[in-house]
Amino acid sequence: MTTTHKTTREPAGTAGPPTGPGRFWTLRRQDAASGWLFVLPQALGFLAFVLYPLIAVVYYSFHTSNVLSGVTKYAGTKNYSQLVHDPATPSVARATVLFCIGLVVINIALAMLLAVLLNQRLRGTTVFRTLFFSPVVVSLVAWTITWNFLLQNNGGINSILHVVGIDGPNWLRGDNSALVSVVIVQVFKNVGLNMVLFLAALQGVPRSLLEAAEIDGAGAWRRFRSVVLPMISPTTLLTTIVTISGSLQVFAQIQILTEGGPNNRTNVLVYFFYQQAFDNHDFGYGSAVAVVLFAIILVLTLIQWRLRKKWVFYES
Amino acid sequence: MSLETAARRPVTLPDAAAPPRPAGRRGSRWRKPLLYALMVVLAVPFVFPTWWMITSSLLPENEVLSYPPKLLPLHPQWSNYKTAFAHYPLAHQYLNSLYIALLVTAGTMLVASLSGYAFARIPFPGNKVLFPLILSGLLIPTEVTVIPLFKMVDRLGLTNTHWPLIVIPILGAPSVLGTFVMRQFFLAIPDELEDAGRMDGLGRFGLYFRVALPLARPALASVAIFTFLNSWNMYLEPLVYETDKSNYTLPVALTQYTDAYGSHLWNIQLAASVTTVVPVLLVFVAAQRHFVEGLAQTGLKG
Numbered sequence: 001m002t003t004t005h006k007t008t009r010e011p012a013g014t015a016g017p018p019t020g021p022g023r024f025w026t027l028r029r030q031d032a033a034s035g036w037l038f039v040l041p042q043a044l045g046f047l048a049f050v051l052y053p054l055i056a057v058v059y060y061s062f063h064t065s066n067v068l069s070g071v072t073k074y075a076g077t078k079n080y081s082q083l084v085h086d087p088a089t090p091s092v093a094r095a096t097v098l099f100c101i102g103l104v105v106i107n108i109a110l111a112m113l114l115a116v117l118l119n120q121r122l123r124g125t126t127v128f129r130t131l132f133f134s135p136v137v138v139s140l141v142a143w144t145i146t147w148n149f150l151l152q153n154n155g156g157i158n159s160i161l162h163v164v165g166i167d168g169p170n171w172l173r174g175d176n177s178a179l180v181s182v183v184i185v186q187v188f189k190n191v192g193l194n195m196v197l198f199l200a201a202l203q204g205v206p207r208s209l210l211e212a213a214e215i216d217g218a219g220a221w222r223r224f225r226s227v228v229l230p231m232i233s234p235t236t237l238l239t240t241i242v243t244i245s246g247s248l249q250v251f252a253q254i255q256i257l258t259e260g261g262p263n264n265r266t267n268v269l270v271y272f273f274y275q276q277a278f279d280n281h282d283f284g285y286g287s288a289v290a291v292v293l294f295a296i297i298l299v300l301t302l303i304q305w306r307l308r309k310k311w312v313f314y315e316s
Numbered sequence: 317m318s319l320e321t322a323a324r325r326p327v328t329l330p331d332a333a334a335p336p337r338p339a340g341r342r343g344s345r346w347r348k349p350l351l352y353a354l355m356v357v358l359a360v361p362f363v364f365p366t367w368w369m370i371t372s373s374l375l376p377e378n379e380v381l382s383y384p385p386k387l388l389p390l391h392p393q394w395s396n397y398k399t400a401f402a403h404y405p406l407a408h409q410y411l412n413s414l415y416i417a418l419l420v421t422a423g424t425m426l427v428a429s430l431s432g433y434a435f436a437r438i439p440f441p442g443n444k445v446l447f448p449l450i451l452s453g454l455l456i457p458t459e460v461t462v463i464p465l466f467k468m469v470d471r472l473g474l475t476n477t478h479w480p481l482i483v484i485p486i487l488g489a490p491s492v493l494g495t496f497v498m499r500q501f502f503l504a505i506p507d508e509l510e511d512a513g514r515m516d517g518l519g520r521f522g523l524y525f526r527v528a529l530p531l532a533r534p535a536l537a538s539v540a541i542f543t544f545l546n547s548w549n550m551y552l553e554p555l556v557y558e559t560d561k562s563n564y565t566l567p568v569a570l571t572q573y574t575d576a577y578g579s580h581l582w583n584i585q586l587a588a589s590v591t592t593v594v595p596v597l598l599v600f601v602a603a604q605r606h607f608v609e610g611l612a613q614t615g616l617k618g
Binding site for chain 2: 042045135192197290291
């Protein structure tokens with residue numbers, strides 16, 4: 001790489017790489033060559049590990065493959081119609097949507113609350129910020145294992161509830177409590193990220209606007225609703241979209257806590273995908289589920305583009 | 317592109333030393349204690365699980381689920397840690413995780429800074445098309461591409477090796493976030509600095525390596541932190557690609573602490589978990605600001 005650039009620096013006539021008539025290595029050609037050399041590893045990796053598998057997964061979704069014989073056969077839309085008629089599909093759709101809504105609502109509300117609290121500039125808020133953020137750096141699996149332990153029927157949470165006279169449910173085995181538990185575990189794991197984003201947004205709200213509102217007689221809540229909330233709307237939109245697409249990718253948590261149970265109540269789409277592809281070794285059906293997952297993410301991204309124009313109050 | 321807005325701006329944190337806001341007129345006497353009380357209550361679910369993980373890892377097996385709950389191990393049973401290492405290939409798995417995460421981090425820093433530099437500062441033909449295309453890799457969940465990738469790895473005879481855990485993250489979708497962060501940083505470098513470098517006779521690679529890269533330490537630190545943590549914590553990939561327990565990395569290894577009947581050996585499992593969590597937490601507390609600012613940029617991972 002270096003030699004190609006040095007050539008132009010050397011006075012014409014010295015021995016060395018191409019300095020032919022009319023100077024082949026013009027600045028433009030140099031830029032083209034070095035630019036492509038620099039991005040080559042990433043570009044090749046993108047072709048091999050992103051673009052190719054993306055096309056392949058669509059291809060596989062229209063085929064059936066027998067893992068034992070290794071034979072792949074064209075199957076039309078069989079895998080997709082299997083997904084439509086699968087008795088588990090309604091439960092999976094329900095679990096995915098409920099998990100997503102629960103996670104987004106609780107996560108965003110809590111992140112905003114924590115950010116507002118930290119933005120009060122009290123002494124010692126750095127300590128609290130560290131505490132609220134710490135689960136983000138704790139290994140997801142270790143965090144989930146610990147909650148699995150705490151949420152056992154005779155585990156820590158129910159022991160504490162028992163001390164104060166409440167008879168807690170068998171969290172991870174109850175039809176409704178299982179989904180609630182999974183949402184809660186995930187909220188506390190990652191809400192710190194959104195909290196930091198909201199905190200940065202709150203810092204960007206001009207003090208003068210708040211003071212003007214205060215002079216106009218607006219109370220704290222009114223100031224928050226009418227000044228702060230519109231000002232931080234770009235962050236709210238972004239964190240919401242990010243949290244939604246994150247909620248579609250909770251796999252380890254489900255596998256460790258509930259394995260999709262009870263009665264598929266927590267069987268979200270990614271877990272259902274894993275079951276079909278790697279527990280049942282049905283790559284054709286699994287690919288169809290993966291394509292559906294990708295389509296959902298794609299639609300969400302397009303909605304994000306549209307919404308940004310309409311909904312967001314201002315964008316710098 | 318949508319990814320370049322809002323939170324993609326660098327996140328900076330308030331200074332701890334910022335002047336306190338003058339107390340509000342109403343309820344000023346109760347305001348502070350109430351706010352503190354609220355924060356303490358809210359901190360419980362964030363701190364308590366990690367605390368309980370540590371204390372329970374020191375209890376004898378018959379006390380982990382006893383009632384009333386033991387919040388402090390009065391007679392810590394350190395041998396749980398010995399058991400976790402002696403009866404399971406935990407030391408081996410620990411080394412797997414460590415060397416894989418280090419290689420992936422170093423590789424990603426190189427690949428991402430090279431392409432981030434080119435996208436930011438070299439006007440090569442295709443630049444404007446290639447960048448958004450590669451960036452779209454960020455949108456694709458691991459699960460979507462894992463079947464074809466598994467088939468590819470299998471055809472190459474590389475299942476049950478560490479190759480897919482190292483090469484795919486460095487060159488595939490996970491490194492794209494690093495490229496994005498590096499590009500944002502390199503865009504902000506003033507042209508004058510590079511011009512000065514050119515006067516000194518530096519070529520493109522020299523400008524990248526001698527001028528841009530040394531300035532980019534903060535961005536490189538961010539990339540290093542989130543890349544290391546992503547690799548250290550990856551779960552689906554080792555589950556799919558590895559079959560031998562001795563090839564597992566820590567997250568999958570942690571789920572293996574059960575007795576012959578499949579019931580959990582909680583105290584041993586939690587001891588093993590603690591060994592994967594505490595070192596990271598200590599580094600986090602020491603380099604907090606870097607972590608928060610670095611990880612805030614990874615928002616996309618939800």
